[in-house]
Amino acid sequence: SxxxxxxxxxxxxxxxxxxxMNCSYKTSINNLQWYRQNSGRGLxxxxxxxxxxxxxxxxxxxxxxxxxxxxxxxLITASRAADTASYFCATDAGRGNxxxxxxxxxxxxxxxP
Amino acid sequence: xxxxxxxxxxxxxxxxxxxxxRCHQTENHRYMYWYRQxxxxxxxxxxxxxxxKDTDKGEVSDGYSVSRSKTEDFLLTLESATSSQTSVYFCxxxxxxxxxxxxxxxxxxxLSIL
Numbered sequence: 001s002x003x004x005x006x007x008x009x010x011x012x013x014x015x016x017x018x019x020x021m022n023c024s025y026k027t028s029i030n031n032l033q034w035y036r037q038n039s040g041r042g043l044x045x046x047x048x049x050x051x052x053x054x055x056x057x058x059x060x061x062x063x064x065x066x067x068x069x070x071x072x073x074x075l076i077t078a079s080r081a082a083d084t085a086s087y088f089c090a091t092d093a094g095r096g097n098x099x100x101x102x103x104x105x106x107x108x109x110x111x112x113p
Numbered sequence: 114x115x116x117x118x119x120x121x122x123x124x125x126x127x128x129x130x131x132x133x134x135r136c137h138q139t140e141n142h143r144y145m146y147w148y149r150q151x152x153x154x155x156x157x158x159x160x161x162x163x164x165x166k167d168t169d170k171g172e173v174s175d176g177y178s179v180s181r182s183k184t185e186d187f188l189l190t191l192e193s194a195t196s197s198q199t200s201v202y203f204c205x206x207x208x209x210x211x212x213x214x215x216x217x218x219x220x221x222x223x224l225s226i227l
Contacts, residue, residue, distance in 0.1 A: 004155075033215060040220075040221075041220050041221075042117075042203055042205075042218030042219050042220045042221055043156070043203070043205075043216075043218045044218070045215035045216065045217065048215060088155050088156075090216075100146075100158060100161060100171070101216060102158075103148075103155035103156040103157075104155050105153065105154050105155045106154075106155050
């Protein structure tokens with residue numbers, strides 16, 4: 001069964017608006033990662049947040065983690081048409097798991113120019 | 114971009130035939146992974162490797178085998194392909210495990226089994 005589940009499944013916004021995607025997971029984690037996938041391409045790593053961190057920023061990306069609710073959110077500010085892609089969260093239980101990550105089903109983001 | 118090459122990029126074959134997909138990396142990373150991605154879904158782990166000749170099963174390993182005879186190459190074999198194995202296959206690499214390490218992905222192999 002999937003560890004991470006993204007919400008919503010699909011999101012359509014206008015350029016310049018903010019986009020928020022959520023990820024919920026079931027078991028304790030050591031870290032959570034967000035990836036982007038453009039159509040026809042492999043996943044690209046965006047940001048990693050450790051279980052002892054609550055918020056992390058990278059450019060126009062802001063990730064939060066609430067371990068008590070077993071959830072994370074990815075905020076993309078001032079979205080651009082180039083942000084159109086699918087976004088996946090991946091959880092990693094850490095030591096002894098050979099770096100394995102469990103991926104959710106993703107949120108498909110469409111940014112209209 | 115991380116140096117990961119998957120071959121072939123596209124393949125069409127018939128049910129019952131053997132198929133081998135190749136992942137080649139130039140990063141000298143220890144860990145390599147094979148995933149499949151089906152429409153509207155995330156990635157599911159098939160097999161992974163934590164070193165030369167060291168491999169283990171993932172979530173959906175039935176019908177697949179892997180081999181890693183060199184650090185840079187990780188092969189995925191479908192011994193007798195079935196239509197349910199039609200999918201896009203992604204290879205990924207990471208430097209280490211345990212600690213938080215991102216995975217770097219190839220651009221995938223689109224496999225169709227008729």
